[in-house]
Amino acid sequence: MKALVYHGPGTKAWEKIPDPTLLADTDAIVQVDTTTICGTDLHILKGDVPTITPGRVLGHEAVGTVTEVGTGVKTRQVGDRVLVSCVSACGTCRYCREASFGQCLGGGGWIHGNEIDGTQAELVRVPFADSSTYPVPSGVTDDELLMLADILPTAYEVGVLNGRIRPGDVVVVVGAGPIGLSAITSAQLFSPSLVVAIDMVASRLDAAKAFGADVVINNGQQDAVAAVKELTSGLGADVAIEAVGVPATFELAVDLVRPGGHVANIGVHGTSATLHLERIWDRNLTITTGLVDTSSTPTLLRLLTGRQVDASRFITHHFGFDEFDAAYDTFSRAGDTGALKVVLTR
Amino acid sequence: MKALVYHGPGTKAWEKIPDPTLLADTDAIVQVDTTTICGTDLHILKGDVPTITPGRVLGHEAVGTVTEVGTGVKTRQVGDRVLVSCVSACGTCRYCREASFGQCLGGGGWIHGNEIDGTQAELVRVPFADSSTYPVPSGVTDDELLMLADILPTAYEVGVLNGRIRPGDVVVVVGAGPIGLSAITSAQLFSPSLVVAIDMVASRLDAAKAFGADVVINNGQQDAVAAVKELTSGLGADVAIEAVGVPATFELAVDLVRPGGHVANIGVHGTSATLHLERIWDRNLTITTGLVDTSSTPTLLRLLTGRQVDASRFITHHFGFDEFDAAYDTFSRAGDTGALKVVLTR
């Protein structure tokens, strides 16, 4: 088969490699029908994730067709069309028993395109296929469904649920890239009274508006803390969601919330931030971090099929599997190209 | 009356000042029968809390006798013996309506010995007397009850409840001073499987043992993270409670917890800490800060009268009101004197 192979920082190639084979009886092999690129893939290519070794096939999101199943796979069969989730789950370890699949100690968690070969390929091996794939429901396109492989459950669980958004809340989303827009989308499920988006790129703020932000703040031009205080009688927001992954945006998120507020970090961070405990020790803040567990995937599937979440609007560009270079180029220059999610179809 | 007046960094005096008078109809005047010194008072005397101006009477903990009530006070009367809580509550603001009295926007919160004159005095004015005092229950001594003015509700709410301790948890308390020992005491209410105390002072670790810690670690001599991992199959603690208030202990607390764990900060911090987001962004941590709300005071009163919480063991030294200098000296040299809480009695 052909696959997108990482060859060290800055180097990748769409090249021929051996087909994957079943390694455990709970594995399935899935033909990838459509896949996409995640911001994390860009981090990997920059060399920011040293645990990923040359030779690794990238990618952790796919919709595809089962071509082979191990004898231990009970609920999927050859020919089934499935969503391949970014998180695999052994189903029996301590964390899986608590629905915290992202922290699986039994060989699952975020493994595709990380610890094992990923989904940017014609075929992919999927461990624990029963608990790591979801049947494609009728009435949704593969493109839409692909948004449930990572960005929507990540924003919903790590941003919205961890942030404990309630009806009537003022919610600030720091960063209006695909994850920030997913947070805006899923925050609306809880009817906040105000969704504020903060970014320094005008086109992203336009996207935030289009996705339903009530107020947008360009923090390159405006004092975001002052602006949010003005919107909240001087108190600050109920919830701030960090969707960038750099120290400045995290520190901003902490400054934005009111006493008793929640800061939900979604961003993938490569360096430490400063936590101003001298300002917040007495403010009853709750700060959360997290990798997605995909425990919400069944809920999001219902909301998607019921048209309560619009996933199609994330997709700005389409490519074929032989156009991976162009797809990465378009996605990595999102500021210029306006790319949100780029989709690659077999 | 006489009161302990702050005269700027390093200076205080037990001196004569005018008696307090009712300023609002919801005020009461309380004769202080017994009071104590808090670690926060030492911070103030060092000049760390610049908002506190010379002339202020210190102290925010007392048990006393009501001598005068405003016309708006409904449930207390002259002669009532009461616990004066460190937190006052207006009862009608947004935060008070949510039982978050520490964040009161209506003139309450932590005000004694801070925004208004405090309890280290013969008399003290208590605003919102109905919701800021508690009748002295029968069967407990004033000394014991005094421990419910601040340290026990603080450790219980900001440490134990915020940390969401559950039966069977491994709980680490960083810092074994009065607040850390209060955290150890109140953690036991939820039957953790293991309580670990960390400190660098041997006598405090001895106290921790005496208060019920199962394991003590001297992190001046031992790698605390390694020791806790060894106790927890390499995973880390379920809950870490920070009870010191310096960057190193906060950062240690974050390093000590397992994926999915809770870090509950109680310490009063004067400077920022480093938050290693690059290590924790994907670990599902919850970090909380907080000022006590005293919403748990009725619960703690029941536990105290039922002898399920032993408050008397915190008290190591007794003084008279004319011995404030000696009391501060003893308390401030806790390493030498072995002082936990010093009690001053009329």
Added chain:
Amino acid sequence: MKALVYHGPGTKAWEKIPDPTLLADTDAIVQVDTTTICGTDLHILKGDVPTITPGRVLGHEAVGTVTEVGTGVKTRQVGDRVLVSCVSACGTCRYCREASFGQCLGGGGWIHGNEIDGTQAELVRVPFADSSTYPVPSGVTDDELLMLADILPTAYEVGVLNGRIRPGDVVVVVGAGPIGLSAITSAQLFSPSLVVAIDMVASRLDAAKAFGADVVINNGQQDAVAAVKELTSGLGADVAIEAVGVPATFELAVDLVRPGGHVANIGVHGTSATLHLERIWDRNLTITTGLVDTSSTPTLLRLLTGRQVDASRFITHHFGFDEFDAAYDTFSRAGDTGALKVVLTR
């Protein structure tokens, strides 16, 4: 002044009685500008509530203007326009300290038109005015605001919050009168995947459709349990909200939910129901009852001013204060008149 006085079962009169006066320093007198009739008032008139004695002025919902305040009232003044909530709160008792104002032990709770004279009058005395009234926000009409005196917080707290509705849930509302429609309205704040309304009156099911129910079931003509099972792969609903108050509808609600589901009773019941423990003992059900606490009123005010809750559509009829008889007649014959809420304006 004139007021609607209850003279025993079946008898009431709009008649002259003495003006109310301040009885406590925390009281206010409010001129009623607009009021409405609740289903509970009909129960009282039928004699179902024996605790209500002849001579009592009915009504527990109003928007009005403060005409007099006691010396203990801090945050309201003469001339303020206010929402008078159906629940008063002393602010200091055990229940008020936990935001459970409906269970106030200090003289509050549901008292208007029950233990003290009510709001169907030109003037009304409002105890604990600081915590029992809310300033009229700009941008909303008195009519809309009046829906926040009782039906919307009741449906939201006792139905939606107690029922723990989450995004993606299947929610069944049994009964499509004003409270059921309020439940449908406020359930949508949590983005259920399906809202099902059940009633036996076609016009109420039409109203349910108009208020946003996805599916309506006439259980006079259809097996509601079978219909809901068919909508839920045989499992049953996630949440059932009882909004009628008779045994049959409560028992239906219990039959409608899936294992692990929630039954939230809002209905005012005058008789007992049968609980089929032999069918549900092993089904992990949660059944809740409740009187509104009005702890959600600030949230609902934000949602109302932000146009996220449409309160105006509940109001079907308007009357003057001298038309109370006609108003009661129209409201009590809702099946014929199509009345949801009738509003009486000064």
Added chain:
Amino acid sequence: MKALVYHGPGTKAWEKIPDPTLLADTDAIVQVDTTTICGTDLHILKGDVPTITPGRVLGHEAVGTVTEVGTGVKTRQVGDRVLVSCVSACGTCRYCREASFGQCLGGGGWIHGNEIDGTQAELVRVPFADSSTYPVPSGVTDDELLMLADILPTAYEVGVLNGRIRPGDVVVVVGAGPIGLSAITSAQLFSPSLVVAIDMVASRLDAAKAFGADVVINNGQQDAVAAVKELTSGLGADVAIEAVGVPATFELAVDLVRPGGHVANIGVHGTSATLHLERIWDRNLTITTGLVDTSSTPTLLRLLTGRQVDASRFITHHFGFDEFDAAYDTFSRAGDTGALKVVLTR
């Protein structure tokens, strides 16, 4: 092998039947080293559970030794000593994904001695062996561990956790048989201020005292509601746990709780009860039912090995496998024999 076979109401025999064999690759065969009798087994023998057909081997609690594993079993191997839980879990269905294993839709739940042959046998087939068994920890006896097969997790989850017991609560346990005593035992993990036990049998009340109840009430001789109100300033208990399974005790439990209280039903009911909605509609009650999920088994294992739960005191009688008749007789005449749990050892 020999097994205790049900032959219709009132009839059972310890007789020879074919050994169980692996039916699925996730099955294990376990040699039963020790087992016990549950109150539910008595119900079955009385014919109360019509779904259980003649020929079924009874029993759903065991500690044993793995003798054979299917190819899909990953974490258990021949020779492993294991606790066989009363609940099996497929691990992938909707309910298992939410840790609600008792409601498993994939072939698990309570199946032993119910839908498939049970543990009162020399050998038992255990479906989904990875998620339905637990390794025997060192330092505990088989007898103690056997108490974690059903009664302790049932009382803890369905009674204590569903009842949301918090430190300082007044908890009433209605029924002081093995399940009620388990509720008393596990309630203490949350430090209630008062545990009250109610029963009509003096020996059971003595047992309740010995297990830590602070107050016991013989409701054959005393008005239990009046007695509990007297203990709680007239308000009622915070939590009532029903541990009998007849209408009168359930109805008593509902009458015992204060406004805002919780009623947690553990009892297995064969008939309906009356729910006095006319008394409770406005009292903010939460009533729960449930089958154990065994999600707490890992927690209870930690508490057992840490000696925080004493399981040995439940065991009053020992028998050999050839004494099943005597064991059933002793257990069924608990009033006379004083039996709590009877243990049968290979």
